[in-house]
Amino acid sequence: MRPHVRFAIEDISQVGEARRAAHRLAQELAFDEAAAGRLALIVTELGTNLVRHVGPGRQAALLIGVDEACDLPAPTGEARRGVSVLSLDQGPGMDLDRCLRDGYSTGGTSGTGLGAVRRMARRFGAYSAPGRGTVIAAQAAADTDRSSQGASPTLAQGPFDIAGLSLAAPGETVSGDAWTLRRLDDRWLLMLADGLGHGIAAAEAADRVVELTHQSSCHQPAAMLEDAHDRMRSTRGAAVAAVAMEIELPRLHFAGAGNIAGRLISGVSDRTLLSQHGTLGVQVRRLQDVAYDWPAHAVLVLHSDGIITRWHLEDTPGLLQSDPAVIAGWILRDHLRGRDDATVVVARRHLSPPARPTATP
Structure with a gap:
């Protein structure tokens, strides 16, 4: 990427x-x-x-x-x-x-x-x-x-609408951040990785997580990251978060190691997704999936530590209804640290149209 x-x-x-x-x-x-x-x-x-x-x-x-x-x-x-x-x-x-x-x-x-x-x-x-x-x-x-x-x-194909933005650290031509999306029959797997440091070695670590995400036979975030952990030991390691977004149910499963931030934000709630300490490929405790309800009209935001953690969108009414790329751009514009690689990924669930009434015989 x-x-x-x-x-x-x-x-x-x-x-x-x-x-x-x-x-x-x-x-x-x-x-x-x-x-x-x-x-x-x-x-x-x-x-x-x-x-x-x-x-x-x-x-x-x-x-x-x-x-x-x-x-x-x-x-x-x-x-x-x-x-x-x-x-x-x-x-x-x-x-x-x-x-x-x-x-x-x-x-x-x-x-x-x-x-x-x-x-x-x-x-x-x-x-x-x-x-x-x-x-x-x-x-x-x-x-x-x-x-x-x-x-x-809303006319995009698929059950989710997703956009991401990534900027390399100042002076670098490659980013140590990487994200990817894997589409399965019953869920989509979203992953964001931040290789330790920045530059080519960090990019190699993040790209390796992308590769392993698509190779894994595991379809739950924690198992997928555990599966990748040993194979990452030849790299410098990465902070990683993975999300399984269920297609049929308003729910997601999240697992993470390190300082990738995850939040579910709507007009009435702002919920932080809990990640564990550790670095994939270096040292992690046993990872666990955490299930979260995904309310209607809420957006999922993942970002690396190139973005300031304590941000909010309370003073921008209507922004959460915008295209995910616009939301990602607004967050990156206002909260970029400016000294590291930075990536923001935003996902929205497409709401199912109301069922047509069944004719009464």
Whole structure:
């Protein structure tokens, strides 16, 4: 897994740098000309908006990377790969409903930019709060199926909607964090690992956990991590958390070793998932699964210690209903320690539609 790359955006020349990086990713992922053009438009419009409406000193940035959670099967059975672009700022905020309408502008332009981004993106989400800034998440895809362009997260395939963001430590080109998702018939297994330290050796440890997660014959978190422990001894070790998200029941099972934080957050509760001390591949006590109810409308958040632990979302009404990538971006923007690798993964359960009434004979 590769980290996202952060591009500070304070003048228009930096938008060009971000666009060129996105183009290189598009070539690597075999985007056709039309798909690469959509990605370039998304980066240009989001970056230009930051220059025009936010300006310097407001932590304006674009994050660009391969979207690890968007590799969901297409109807043809082939994987759809994507590039995620996030716009982050701590500016004055915006009226998203008005800004997404063509023709509305506060900067003397034609007012079609943000609406165009939503139309060109396969996935789009945004959240803004007065005086708190804005996070916009868009995904450009290599597929040519335009029927899903601009789709809301509720249209994503599968029982869960998941997004993750990862940044390497300052000065590093690889991240010692890694996360992965394994889809089984009755559950999805989500895993986040933080290799000790940072740099290549930490990345090797985290990548080894990813590999073992997909190889394991165990489908419960504790057993899966116990199974990986001895095989991790050739690495420097990692803090790891694993979650089994049940498809048919509003419940999850959690097990962890080390300082990966896990929380279940809704508008009325904020529950911490309990992890044990230890380091996978070095020393751990016997791990145990802990079952948690997963209330409707609650989101699951996992993050490494590159994110400050004591954060809350109480002053951002409506954020928890946003796209998981937007929630992850908001947490990372405001609570990044800035001296280590940092990863945030957010998962939401798709609510089942109400059953149709049965006709009375």
